[in-house]
Amino acid sequence: MSQVTSGYYAPASLRDAISLKKRLRERALIVAGGTAAVQLISKMIAEPEVIISLEKVPLDYVKVQGNVVEIGATTPISRLLEKKDLPNALREAAENIHGLALKDMATVGGNIFTPAPAGDIATALLSLDATLMLRGTRGVRAVPFSKFYRGPLEYNIKADEVLTAIRIRRAPGLSSFLKQTPLRYSGPTIASASVGLDLDKDKKARRVMVAIGGLTTHPYRVKRVERFLTGKRLTSELIEEAAKQLVDDNVDVIEDALASSWYRRVIAQVLFKKILNNFIR
Amino acid sequence: MRIKFKLDGEVVEVDAKHTDTLLKILKDKLGVGAVHFGCGEGTCGACIVLVNGRPRYSCLTLAGYVDGKEVTTVAGLAHDGELSEIQKAFLENDAAQCGYCTPGMILIAKALLDRNPSPSDEEIFDALAGNLCRCTGYVPIINAIKSLSKKR
Numbered sequence: 001m002s003q004v005t006s007g008y009y010a011p012a013s014l015r016d017a018i019s020l021k022k023r024l025r026e027r028a029l030i031v032a033g034g035t036a037a038v039q040l041i042s043k044m045i046a047e048p049e050v051i052i053s054l055e056k057v058p059l060d061y062v063k064v065q066g067n068v069v070e071i072g073a074t075t076p077i078s079r080l081l082e083k084k085d086l087p088n089a090l091r092e093a094a095e096n097i098h099g100l101a102l103k104d105m106a107t108v109g110g111n112i113f114t115p116a117p118a119g120d121i122a123t124a125l126l127s128l129d130a131t132l133m134l135r136g137t138r139g140v141r142a143v144p145f146s147k148f149y150r151g152p153l154e155y156n157i158k159a160d161e162v163l164t165a166i167r168i169r170r171a172p173g174l175s176s177f178l179k180q181t182p183l184r185y186s187g188p189t190i191a192s193a194s195v196g197l198d199l200d201k202d203k204k205a206r207r208v209m210v211a212i213g214g215l216t217t218h219p220y221r222v223k224r225v226e227r228f229l230t231g232k233r234l235t236s237e238l239i240e241e242a243a244k245q246l247v248d249d250n251v252d253v254i255e256d257a258l259a260s261s262w263y264r265r266v267i268a269q270v271l272f273k274k275i276l277n278n279f280i281r
Numbered sequence: 282m283r284i285k286f287k288l289d290g291e292v293v294e295v296d297a298k299h300t301d302t303l304l305k306i307l308k309d310k311l312g313v314g315a316v317h318f319g320c321g322e323g324t325c326g327a328c329i330v331l332v333n334g335r336p337r338y339s340c341l342t343l344a345g346y347v348d349g350k351e352v353t354t355v356a357g358l359a360h361d362g363e364l365s366e367i368q369k370a371f372l373e374n375d376a377a378q379c380g381y382c383t384p385g386m387i388l389i390a391k392a393l394l395d396r397n398p399s400p401s402d403e404e405i406f407d408a409l410a411g412n413l414c415r416c417t418g419y420v421p422i423i424n425a426i427k428s429l430s431k432k433r
Contacts, residue, residue: 008345099411
């Protein structure tokens, strides 16, 4: 691979993929499933000199070992669903990505990089306190997913790094993902919410992870609401109170032809309340 | 770059740019009529083909991806002038009107039935979510798939 100039590369190993990425940096576009990356090309947003396709890199796997779930970055949604013992929020997010071709093509890792209205899987993974495994020429870096997004399309990833896997350690006992789309079986996500929750013996919230998707370019954790709920016994009044502070006034919520930012805020709250009320029912 | 793959059972070789989509190669270079260009962004499903038996939007698949693989279009389902079971079921159930979505619909139906020989209504709706039809209202298409599911 010494004379890389332009073309289509499908390295067979992770090592080759990383050394290509290190050499080519911004000149190359990494393609996993293609559902988002290929659109960048066909809509003339990107003009990569080189394509690095991850199709042959063996990152298509789901491993469950003890209390750790590890998902390879190029695992398609349909493969994810073959696994029976996934955390509930992740399963719900995956099941509600509709269409057989999309389920077969779209990958878990790709979903993390793709801006709204994509990002259902990412939203679920945030609420499961997942960790991203980034491998570069100098080794592996484990980055908490909650510290991965730095801004719209800006990620905590170095030029020579490739996302190889997503790890969920000690998945919360309760977790759930809900989204609103214009049609029952298809259409972009207008808003989504995902919550991971551990209760202690007295039914008080011991660990709470709240993630909101669809409102901004990338999903995010709502630490303020997590702190508000931690240590408290969940009641419908408390849930109502928490929902009021769910979307901060400072958040610049997407407004487009599909939904106003006001509507997205309201829907996020409705979904959040639904999830928590289902937990305590 | 030069790519070589099996198209409906026949080996083809074609020049492609690294940024060319499979759809572009099939239509512009190979003159395939059994694949349609609709939205170009993976919403309508008119361009769906099977690659090694699994459904893919050819508009979102780079040509390089199919090098050394097998691509099946709806035309590849018929043999010696005889339509396949699925194609007959679409015909019998009036599941095609203008026909633009039909290649993608039939291939998704095949991919679904190959994996799940007796899908529930819910599973059929889920599988077809990425294929738009503006004529039939979907009911005849769903009936065609269900007629096969009963036969098995």
